[in-house]
């Protein structure tokens with residue numbers, strides 16, 4: 516009997532399958548069928564990439580390369596400033612240009628280093644895919660690696676949470692005597708509608724995912740390493756189980772519900788533990804990493820390669836030919852959409868990420884960053900359904916006053932009272948925002964999705980949070 520089977524029975528048998536979920540949440544239309552069947556494609560090398568010096572939570576990087584310098588794939592161009600930061604590496608071979616600026620989807624203005632691609636690249640086409648996902652992943656030897664070295668490699672390779680959170684990975688991988696880790700959860704839930712990048716990764720490259728999971732578990736000395744995946748991905752579940760055979764990694768199947776992939780919801784669903792308000796998974800002995808992050812960790816440790824590429828889903832009813840693409844970080848949204856045949860007649864809104872937690876973008880010339888899991892192009896109807904309306908709110912459905920129906924409360928996975936936090940923003944009342952724990956909101960969007968009064972609850976909660984930040 517494999518260790519995976521033993522752990523599956525030993526660790527999870529006490530929790531019946533129907534309970535592997537969390538309180539609250541919603542069931543938005545999945546829409547994954549558009550891109551789920553599309554194998555990961557390597558895009559032709561773009562003429563230029565533009566690399567923001569801030570692609571992670573924490574301090575921006577310091578530029579360490581002059582304009583008109585020749586850089587090789589993987590060279591450091593931005594050095595981490597401070598502990599919570601992550602270096603940025605050249606994602607192709609080429610020549611740097613003068614620093615410019617871009618506005619990231621969440622609205623922050625940041626410096627960008629452009630690199631014009633050389634005509635010849637070290638890897639192109641299938642060779643890129645093979646170098647990143649192919650070959651042997653030394654699964655049998657991974658428990659010999661030095662834990663501190665694994666964390667240091669994650670730091671030097673610029674790894675951050677590739678699920679979108681972009682928290683620097685090396686911090687999660689440091690052992691902490693005061694807070695020992697019992698469980699390393701590898702997040703393969705990918706609960707956002709439309710996105711299938713993680714699904715294709717798990718299906719096509721399960722071995723680097725499992726290798727990285729073992730390395731991550733070794734780094735923090737976790738007793739249990741578990742890949743968590745929703746039950747709407749049976750092929751990926753099978754692929755991961757096969758790859759984990761004979762290792763200390765188990766696979767836990769979860770109910771399909773949004774936002775199952777939220778760290779706190781995942782911990783609640785898999786382990787029945789509650790992360791305290793204002794606390795971290797570390798506080799309950801858990802670390803959560805995305806499947807893309809573990810695959811990148813395996814590449815960094817076993818192949819000495821920094822984070823230069825990622826898988827991006829380009830999907831939605833507004834794009835001609837949805838695909839999953841392996842792209843150099845810094846490639847423009849426009850290049851990827853054009854590669855997918857362009858926008859069609861019903862395209863209305865381009866979202867960085869998925870429609871629940873993503874941000875509408877004002878320009879297609881923004882670059883893919885480490886946290887860009889997808890580009891979703893919504894129709895007019897979907898734009899309204901998911902609550903995107905542009906700056907003037909014109910795309911949104913007409914609002915009515917709050918009906919006090921309580922639907923936002925019943926779906927909030929953080930047990931908050933969203934309507935009250937929204938009211939705090941409207942009345943400019945920071946004490947109210949504080950009393951109703953605005954800071955605990957994970958901006959999952961469930962409340963706004965369910966609100967029959969069409970109140971833009973999440974936007975208002977963001978304003979409440981900003982109000983609290985100003986107060987402190």
Ligand code: SF4
Pocket residue numbers: 923926927928929930931932933955956957958959960961962963972973976
């Ligand atoms: S209040 Fe925040 S955490 Fe709760 S449903 Fe709304 S967006 Fe999600």
Ligand code: SF4
Pocket residue numbers: 916917918919920921922923924933934962965966967968969970972
């Ligand atoms: S769901 Fe909307 S209408 Fe109902 S209580 Fe919440 S904010 Fe008010």
